[in-house]
Amino acid sequence: MGRVSGKVALVTGAGSGIGRGAAIALAAEGATVVATDVDTAGNAETVALITKAGGKARALTQDVADEARWAAVIGDVKAHEKELHILVNNAGIAIAADIFTMEYKDWQRQMSINVDGVFFGVKHGVPLIAASGGGSVINISSVAGLQGAAGLAGYCASKGAVRLFTKAAALECAQAKMNVRVNSVHPGIIDTSIWQKMPQNGMGAIQMPAIAAGANTLDPQLIGQGTPIGYAGLPSDIANGIVFLASEESRYMTGAELVIDGGMTAS
Numbered sequence: 001m002g003r004v005s006g007k008v009a010l011v012t013g014a015g016s017g018i019g020r021g022a023a024i025a026l027a028a029e030g031a032t033v034v035a036t037d038v039d040t041a042g043n044a045e046t047v048a049l050i051t052k053a054g055g056k057a058r059a060l061t062q063d064v065a066d067e068a069r070w071a072a073v074i075g076d077v078k079a080h081e082k083e084l085h086i087l088v089n090n091a092g093i094a095i096a097a098d099i100f101t102m103e104y105k106d107w108q109r110q111m112s113i114n115v116d117g118v119f120f121g122v123k124h125g126v127p128l129i130a131a132s133g134g135g136s137v138i139n140i141s142s143v144a145g146l147q148g149a150a151g152l153a154g155y156c157a158s159k160g161a162v163r164l165f166t167k168a169a170a171l172e173c174a175q176a177k178m179n180v181r182v183n184s185v186h187p188g189i190i191d192t193s194i195w196q197k198m199p200q201n202g203m204g205a206i207q208m209p210a211i212a213a214g215a216n217t218l219d220p221q222l223i224g225q226g227t228p229i230g231y232a233g234l235p236s237d238i239a240n241g242i243v244f245l246a247s248e249e250s251r252y253m254t255g256a257e258l259v260i261d262g263g264m265t266a267s
């Protein structure tokens with residue numbers, strides 16, 4: 001019996017990195033996974049990995065910044081799986097730029113995916129979770145939602161917004177007796193393709209506190225050396241926390257922050 005057996009889970013940004021890890025881990029613990037991503041090929045690969053391992057999953061193409069698509073995706077889940085219990089708002093991007101050269105269109109794009117996407121997910125997903133008897137929403141923030149980082153102001157603003165939106169959503173759900181818990185996860189430096197994809201605008205090198213002196217690369221190995229534990233985390237390290245928050249093991253947690261960062265925010 002898996003820890004989330006019989007549950008239906010929707011994971012956004014499931015075509016890569018942490019989202020893929022979460023989709024695989026939830027399916028391995030018995031959930032039926034609806035994997036969504038703008039990257040249709042990567043998402044299909046995630047679903048193939050799950051089904052090959054004997055799990056249940058299907059793919060939907062979704063841009064989380066598009067509210068109409070959110071309504072359609074939730075409608076699709078209602079039509080096919082009938083129920084929804086777990087929503088992992090994971091899709092996100094990171095743009096490295098100092099404030100003085102950051103283009104407004106980049107600021108807006110980052111906010112629309114990282115913040116609007118989470119708002120739409122809760123707005124459209126929670127009613128179905130409540131109608132399914134309740135469940136758990138997991139919003140992926142970051143250590144950048146807990147502390148500032150030069151060169152990542154826009155990203156910090158977006159992840160800080162996710163942190164407090166999560167707490168307000170948790171209170172609204174509790175007040176409405178929906179039996180829906182809402183928590184945020186705060187990964188540190190996790191070895192995923194986000195580092196290679198990160199557009200640089202005006203920054204020769206990002207200046208996160210974790211970067212070792214003199215480092216001028218986004219190589220996760222090097223960045224990992226700047227974290228107290230000494231190495232970058234893996235998507236599975238975050239997926240383990242997501243499964244915990246998705247399962248009944250965390251039944252008394254809502255509006256909380258699960259920090260998984262190798263000690264980055266300990267000092």
Ligand SMILES: NC(=O)c1ccc[n+]([C@@H]2O[C@H](COP(=O)([O-])OP(=O)(O)OC[C@H]3O[C@@H](n4cnc5c(N)ncnc54)[C@H](O)[C@@H]3O)[C@@H](O)[C@H]2O)c1
Pocket residue numbers: 012013014015016017018019036037038039042062063064065090091092093094113140141142143186187188189190191192193194195197
């Ligand atoms: N990797 C890290 O070190 C780290 C640290 C803290 C927080 N995070 C957060 O974790 C989440 C996952 O990041 P990751 O490291 O796995 O990155 P990733 O780039 O490997 O995966 C992100 C996925 O989101 C998808 N995506 C991007 N824009 C989208 C959109 N508009 N609609 C739907 N899907 C979209 C991408 O196609 C990709 O598959 C993000 O929210 C990120 O900010 C990552």
